[in-house]
Amino acid sequence: MSTSIFGGAFHQIARPQGFPTRDHFAxxxxxxxxxxxxxxxxxNLYLSVDPYHRGRMDGRENGFTLHAPLEGRxxxxxxxxxxxxxxxxxxxFHREGWRTHALVTAGVGGARRIRTYDGVPVHAHLGILGGTGLTAYAALTRVARLQAGEDLYVSSAAGGVGTAAGRIARLLGARRIIGSAGSADKVRHLTEAAGFDAAFHYHDGPVGELLAEAAPDGIDVYVxxxxGDHLEGAIEALREHGRIAWVGAISSYHDEHPPAAPHNLFEVVHKSLRIEGVLVSNHTNLQEELEDFLVPHLRSGQFASETTFVQGFEHTVDAFxxxxxxxxxxxxxxxxxxxxxSLGS
Incomplete structure (x- = not known):
């Protein structure tokens, strides 16, 4: 291939203090x-932008290297x-994203061929069949061990992992599924389109009170x-022997000094609760199981994979x-x- 053909990449060029801006990228x-x-x-055909990128921008352990192409699915x-x-x-599928072209190597930790399915778009392997869906599936089936008939609460429920968790929980037989989101439109989407039984706008009042109204009898599982205050509210609402699958903490990603632990954390002892973190890289062995579980539902149209597309590589930072x-x-x-x-020759 002629080296006169060019591709594009985005580099991180500065560490953000608070919310990142376009000036942190080149x-x-x-x-x-x-x-x-x-x-x-x-x-590359599709690139994923994910909340975990924000944590790695700070340069702590496993942080992004400045002035080098950013990593991404x-x-x-x-x-x-x-x-x-x-x-x-x-x-x-590979992890050399945020660029138009990449050199990859097959094998563990490298690129892997993806299985294609009639009626399932290839981009699903970055969403419901990718790290997003795998996170939700592992959180529900391996960490929280959600059982049929149990009640579930999901925070940031209109996001990628949130919508996936709600839909997968329905297939697993959850009784009631409650979600929280950051706008009235998203709340309506959760109850009218995404299959949630109840939802609330977390800016409308204290999260604990709003959750108590949506789930007056309590919950069994929290994703x-x-x-922050969502975790605190969930601890209050959880029944004895409830489980928390902790995926992320977007409430503190941009804070130099993260908030203190929930004031009611000792309720974990009083109620015999269990909290376990969910790191998707620890659950890659579930990939085939996830696809076997979800593909028939995707093909039948009984399961919707919700995606927001941003068109064009040049808008990658805007998408993030x-x-x-x-x-x-x-x-x-x-x-x-x-x-x-390619950008020219």
Whole structure:
């Protein structure tokens, strides 16, 4: 491949103090390389922007390196390969995102071929069949061990993991599913389109009081995407032997000094509650199980994969910042398929 053909990448160039801005990123170009032995060249089709990116921008353990292409989940097509595990034309999932093209290697921790299914779009492998859906599935089935007939509360319920958790919980036989979200429109979406039994706008009052109104008899399981006062309210609402699957803490991602622990944390002891963190990288062994479970429902139309698309690689940072502000419903993806991703020759 001629090195006169160029691709694009986004670098982080500064550490944010508080909410990140476009000034923390730079768009760069690079000559698209030929694959070296043992690698394959992939043209990305869809990029994922995720809340965890914000935590890694601070430069702590596993933080992003400045002035280097950002890491992120991506789905792409192999253009050329010198890796025995990948062939030209393969569709692959990999983590060399936030760029138009990437050199990848097959194997553990590298690129993997994705299984394609009639009636299921390829971008689902970054959403409901990807890290987003896998997080929700692991949280419910392995961490919280949700049982049929139990009641569930999900915070940030209109986001990618939140909507996935609600829909998967319904398939698992949950009795009542309650969600919280940051706007009246999202609350309506949860109850009118996403299958939640009740929902509330968390700016309308103390979260604990709002949750008590939505779930007056309490809850059995809480999938926590927010932390802070949402966690405190859930601890109050949980019945004895309730479980908390802690996925994220978006309420404190931009705070230099995160809030103190919930004042009622000792209720974990009084009620014999269990709290366990959910790190999706610890549950990659569930990938095939997730697909076997969800694909029939996706094909039948009984299960909707909710996605907000941002068109064009040049808008990757806008997609990320919008996701952090809650501009999305469901999973946020950057769609690179609408135009040529090479930038010139």
């Amino acid at each position: 768009h760069t170009t690079f000559a698209i390389p030929e694959p070296a032995p043992g690698t394959a060249l992939v043209e 991506a789905v792409g097509r192999v253009l050329a390969s010198r890796d025995a595990g990948l062939e030209e034309g393969d569709l692959v 926590d995407n927010v932390g 910042l919008g996701m952090l502000r809650g501009a999305n419903t469901g999973k946020t993806l950057v769609d690179l398929t609408g135009s040529r991703s």
